Amino acid sequence: MDVIFWSRIQFAMTAAYHWLFVPLTLGLALVMAIMETLYLIKKDDFWKKTAQFWMKLFAINFAVGIATGIILEFEFGTNWSNYSWFVGDMFGAPLAIEGILAFFMEATFFAVMFFGWDKVGKRFHLVSTWLTGIGATISAYWILVANGWMQNPVGTTFNPETVRSEMASASAFWEVITNPVAVSKFFHAITSGWVTGGIFVVGVSAWYLLRNRHSEFAKKSMLIGAIVGLVGSGAVMLSGDSSGVHAAEFQPMKLAAAEGLQDGGNGAAFTIVPGIKVPKMLSILATHNPDGFVPGINDILNGYTDDEGNVVPSVAEKMAMGREALVALSIYRTTDDPSEKAEARYALEENVQYMGYGHLEKAEDVVPPVGVVFWSFRLMIGLGMLIALVLLLALIAVWKDKLGAWKWLLWAAVICIPLAYITGQCGWIVAEVGRQPWTIQGLLPVNVAISSLSAGAVKTTFFIFLAIFTLFLAIEIRIMVSAIKKGPETIKE
Amino acid sequence: MSYIFLQNYWWFLIALLGGLLVFLMFVQGANLQLGNRTFSDLQKRMVLNSTGRKWELTFTTLVTFGGAFFASFPLFYSTSFGGAYWVWVLLLLSFVFQAVAYEFQNKKENLIGVKGFRTALMVNGFLAPFLVGTAVGTFFTGSDFTVNKVAIADPASPVISTWGNSWHGLEALGQFHAVLLGCALVFLTCILGALYILNNIDDTQIHSQVRRTVKLCIVPFLAFFLCWLVILLVGVGYAVDEAGVVSLEKYKYLHNFLQMPAVLILFLVGVVLVLWGIFQGAFTQSRGGIWPAGIGTVLVVMAVFFIAGYNGTAYYPSCTDLQSSLTIRNSSSSQFTLQVMFWVSLLIPFVLAYIVYAWHQMDKKKITPDEISGTPHKY
Numbered sequence: 105m106d107v108i109f110w111s112r113i114q115f116a117m118t119a120a121y122h123w124l125f126v127p128l129t130l131g132l133a134l135v136m137a138i139m140e141t142l143y144l145i146k147k148d149d150f151w152k153k154t155a156q157f158w159m160k161l162f163a164i165n166f167a168v169g170i171a172t173g174i175i176l177e178f179e180f181g182t183n184w185s186n187y188s189w190f191v192g193d194m195f196g197a198p199l200a201i202e203g204i205l206a207f208f209m210e211a212t213f214f215a216v217m218f219f220g221w222d223k224v225g226k227r228f229h230l231v232s233t234w235l236t237g238i239g240a241t242i243s244a245y246w247i248l249v250a251n252g253w254m255q256n257p258v259g260t261t262f263n264p265e266t267v268r269s270e271m272a273s274a275s276a277f278w279e280v281i282t283n284p285v286a287v288s289k290f291f292h293a294i295t296s297g298w299v300t301g302g303i304f305v306v307g308v309s310a311w312y313l314l315r316n317r318h319s320e321f322a323k324k325s326m327l328i329g330a331i332v333g334l335v336g337s338g339a340v341m342l343s344g345d346s347s348g349v350h351a352a353e354f355q356p357m358k359l360a361a362a363e364g365l366q367d368g369g370n371g372a373a374f375t376i377v378p379g380i381k382v383p384k385m386l387s388i389l390a391t392h393n394p395d396g397f398v399p400g401i402n403d404i405l406n407g408y409t410d411d412e413g414n415v416v417p418s419v420a421e422k423m424a425m426g427r428e429a430l431v432a433l434s435i436y437r438t439t440d441d442p443s444e445k446a447e448a449r450y451a452l453e454e455n456v457q458y459m460g461y462g463h464l465e466k467a468e469d470v471v472p473p474v475g476v477v478f479w480s481f482r483l484m485i486g487l488g489m490l491i492a493l494v495l496l497l498a499l500i501a502v503w504k505d506k507l508g509a510w511k512w513l514l515w516a517a518v519i520c521i522p523l524a525y526i527t528g529q530c531g532w533i534v535a536e537v538g539r540q541p542w543t544i545q546g547l548l549p550v551n552v553a554i555s556s557l558s559a560g561a562v563k564t565t566f567f568i569f570l571a572i573f574t575l576f577l578a579i580e581i582r583i584m585v586s587a588i589k590k591g592p593e594t595i596k597e
Numbered sequence: 598m599s600y601i602f603l604q605n606y607w608w609f610l611i612a613l614l615g616g617l618l619v620f621l622m623f624v625q626g627a628n629l630q631l632g633n634r635t636f637s638d639l640q641k642r643m644v645l646n647s648t649g650r651k652w653e654l655t656f657t658t659l660v661t662f663g664g665a666f667f668a669s670f671p672l673f674y675s676t677s678f679g680g681a682y683w684v685w686v687l688l689l690l691s692f693v694f695q696a697v698a699y700e701f702q703n704k705k706e707n708l709i710g711v712k713g714f715r716t717a718l719m720v721n722g723f724l725a726p727f728l729v730g731t732a733v734g735t736f737f738t739g740s741d742f743t744v745n746k747v748a749i750a751d752p753a754s755p756v757i758s759t760w761g762n763s764w765h766g767l768e769a770l771g772q773f774h775a776v777l778l779g780c781a782l783v784f785l786t787c788i789l790g791a792l793y794i795l796n797n798i799d800d801t802q803i804h805s806q807v808r809r810t811v812k813l814c815i816v817p818f819l820a821f822f823l824c825w826l827v828i829l830l831v832g833v834g835y836a837v838d839e840a841g842v843v844s845l846e847k848y849k850y851l852h853n854f855l856q857m858p859a860v861l862i863l864f865l866v867g868v869v870l871v872l873w874g875i876f877q878g879a880f881t882q883s884r885g886g887i888w889p890a891g892i893g894t895v896l897v898v899m900a901v902f903f904i905a906g907y908n909g910t911a912y913y914p915s916c917t918d919l920q921s922s923l924t925i926r927n928s929s930s931s932q933f934t935l936q937v938m939f940w941v942s943l944l945i946p947f948v949l950a951y952i953v954y955a956w957h958q959m960d961k962k963k964i965t966p967d968e969i970s971g972t973p974h975k976y
Contacts, residue, residue, distance in 0.1 A: 163700060170653075171696035174660055175689055181667065181678025182685055185758055186749060188678070192671020193930045197937040199668045203661040204941055208948050211653035212955045219650055219974050224958045232955075263931070267746040267757070268671075270931045277937055430750040437747040463752050552749065555679030556759040565686055572690070575708065576697055582706035 110562035111183040111554050114569065116536070118176050120529060121573040125169035125580075127528050130244065130294055131301010132162045133237030135332055139325075140233050144226055154321055155233075156221075157592040158305065163218055164583050168576045175569060183562060185555035187543050193270045194260055195250050197277060202246035209239030244297075245290050252286025254544050255535075256354040259283075262456045262547075264436050264449065269547065285354060288346035289535075295339035296531065300524045302333020303491050306498050307521040308588055310514035313507055321592050323502055330499040337492035344485075345389070351538075352390035352398060355545060358538035359390060360401045361474045362481040368400035368408075377482065401474070405467055417458075419467035426462025429455035460547040469549070472540040476533060484530035487523050494520050601926075603935035605907065607669035608925045610942060612902030614662045616895035618729070619782065621655040623887070624648045626790025628722040631715050633806060640803055641715075642703075642976075643969050647797045648790075649699045649976040650959060654952065656696060668938060672744065672928035673913055676758035680742045681732065681766025688728045691721040699976045722790075723783060730782030732766075734775025736905045737829055737850065739916035741768065744923070761917045774832070777825035784818035785871075789894065792878045792887035799963040804884075811879040811886075830854075835914035835922055843911050843919045853904040860903045867896030 136158045143151035181188050216224060216232035224232070253260075259279030260269040271277055280286075306329040309322035351359040360368065363375060363386060371394060374385030387396040397411045407418035417425075432451035439445050464470065494516050501507045507514065539545060543553040627648045631641050667674040678685050694717035701707045702714035741761035749755050762768055769775050791807035791814070798804075834849020846852070854861040874890025877883040906912035911922035929935065962968075969975055 167697045167700040171693045174692060177660060178663060178678060178685060178689055181674045182682055185675040185679025186756055188675035189671055189757055192667055193934045196668035196930045196934040199664045200938040200941050203664045204944050204948055207657045207661055208952060211657040212952050215650050215653060216955050216959060220959060221974055223962060267749055271934050434747055434750040552755040556756040557682055561682060572693060579701055579708050583704045586706050
């Protein structure tokens with residue numbers, strides 16, 4: 105296994121761990137802000153104590169999210185040196201905005217929220233609680249602008265003088281920050297955090313009810329958790345639909361892999377599981393047209409003509425054009441002959457959109473691991489729908505006062521907590537494994553994005569980070585479980 | 598706005614962030630007090646809660662410092678982080694433990710015990726300033742790397758920035774001059790930490806102990822810093838001409854000070870403020886030494902960054918291939934990106950204002966033994 109493998113696995117592991125902690129941060133931030141708002145409106149200490157309990161759990165989780173987050177940011181540089189140079193100009197503005205607007209907001213107001221109960225006024229404290237969550241949300245937007253650009257690199261021009269992608273105008277900047285892939289990813293990720301936070305609150309509350317403890321606290325928490333989770337579920341479905349359409353438009357190979365679709369066509373069927381298909385459903389989901397054309401893996405490899413008559417070249421043709429671009433770049437950068445330079449520049453501009461393909465060894469390299477993406481996609485959808493159903497039933501049970509009678513629902517809610525995490529991980533596997541081998545779609549494959557390191561060095565740091573993150577996860581779970589077992593009274597030590 | 602103005606402006610902001618980061622590393626310096634054997638457990642917990650309300654600002658400044666380099670000088674980010682791999686990994690490891698240590702250490706389910714996490718905080722207290730100082734020290738000594746942008750067109754060896762040895766940054770520990778700055782920073786953050794505790798905690802025994810710490814650190818801090826400064830001023834520097842050609846120049850950094858008198862004044866004012874803050878903490882009854890020392894630290898660090906990058910200087914020199922050296926002209930983002938970020942950066946005073954306001958609100962009441970014994974909202 106080479107340095108590319110270890111760099112990929114290290115980044116994937118760090119991102120996966122990071123996403124274990126972020127969704128709960130996003131979801132609980134909203135839940136506790138609502139609870140503290142109720143405290144100020146109703147002037148009832150019950151809501152203060154309730155908010156403080158969930159805040160305690162939030163703080164336990166928040167710290168590990170920060171720890172994994174800093175590693176993720178710096179791994180762009182440490183392990184993906186070429187990538188950092190290639191994208192630095194595109195990510196500059198979004199990252200500057202994220203740092204200035206979001207990071208400091210989160211850091212400053214988290215301290216006020218956690219320690220400020222007896223030090224600042226009630227209103228300032230409430231504003232701090234909201235700003236902590238808003239800071240996390242703004243941060244997510246800008247990082248997903250960066251991620252969305254990797255999936256659909258809009259607003260960019262390759263500059264052979266600097267050998268990188270550059271943002272050249274205000275309209276390009278606007279294209280980057282309103283990239284449809286980024287926008288739907290943002291809503292999908294944020295609202296999936298609400299679902300995780302919602303089901304976490306509902307599940308923990310259900311556990312108290314099963315133990316006949318803290319009934320009033322549990323019922324009221326469950327009501328808020330269920331509402332937040334259900335709103336999140338609805339938004340996840342809507343943004344998921346957009347993501348499907350965007351994948352069909354900008355990353356057809358990802359969609360084909362997610363569907364295990366070898367040969368596409370018009371009126372393509374959606375595979376629920378192998379052997380069970382819904383006719384025309386894939387075309388509806390991908391194009392919002394029952395007879396829309398959806399290319400399969402072989403179509404993309406061999407080239408095809410889409411519904412609008414556009415001819416998409418085969419991967420072999422793209423590789424040939426990519427190699428021409430690389431040769432032209434090399435000549436452009438090394439020759440002193442003005443006419444040769446001009447010719448090289450022309451050849452480069454003609455083929456630059458396929459430059460990334462020039463680095464591939466064979467056409468099949470553009471096919472991601474189909475089985476992993478296919479089953480992750482189904483797990484994500486199946487578990488997501490199950491969680492939405494449990495949230496809906498929990499809301500009905502609270503409303504109709506059926507929680508005592510529906511013990512099975514309480515157990516289902518508890519079980520749904522780990523399932524929410526599996527759902528989130530599956531979502532990112534679809535998004536990120538599904539776009540392999542590209543770090544930037546069509547422009548920069550993983551084998552060219554790396555740093556000049558030995559496999560042994562990255563392998564060593566992989567196992568170090570794995571051990572540390574696993575230790576932190578184990579500690580977090582132990583502390584979290586202990587705090588939950590003690591119940592809301594643990595806010596008074 | 599011209600490209601040159603924007604590049605200079607962003608180097609100014611990098612210098613400012615660097616200055617703020619070093620100042621905010623009072624958190625690391627203060628955490629070294631957790632090893633003070635004369636402190637009771639309650640007193641250690643007061644120290645922990647004092648730094649525990651500020652550590653996120655230091656951490657966020659570090660993240661923003663890295664992010665700002667990525668955004669404004671991406672070639673430095675890709676060359677240094679991918680090349681000096683082990684230095685940055687070590688730094689990150691120490692900060693990762695710091696991030697969870699506050700929340701976890703006093704929970705009995707934490708698997709590695711209170712001592713484990715306190716040790717992690719102290720390791721971070723030493724390693725963070727030492728590695729940051731040593732890494733910044735290489736801005737003047739040079740590093741072993743080459744940059745070849747056309748390499749990306751070569752499928753066999755596509756990496757643009759390559760490191761020349763397998764130590765990947767650890768070789769800086771053998772560069773006497775760079776290590777001097779690392780050591781100076783350790784003692785400076787120790788002093789800043791002691792001055793911060795003096796200001797933030799109400800406890801007379803702690804006060805006498807941290808004043809003693811300040812006194813103990815003065816001589817080693819001044820010795821390391823002055824040695825580093827003298828070697829810097831009399832040594833060879835990395836000059837870059839209008840055409841971008843890098844060459845060695847004797848007394849380059851002394852010339853930079855003399856040719857940029859404003860920077861020299863900034864540096865001297867910073868040094869005086871640091872010394873004044875130290876004097877207040879060590880030899881008077883004042884508890885406000887952190888402010889002159891903190892402001893002075895920011896000014897000195899900014900001046901150091903200015904002489905590293907301005908006045909035709911390569912700020913990240915390559916001792917392997919001089920022409921691979923990074924300058925603020927050849928390593929920056931495009932003019933448009935720097936311009937967008939310029940407009941965004943105008944929000945910085947607003948951000949600083951709310952940080953100062955929130956800090957003021959939280960610190961109006963100093964930390965007392967009664968508070969730490971009584972409140973549930975503590976680490």
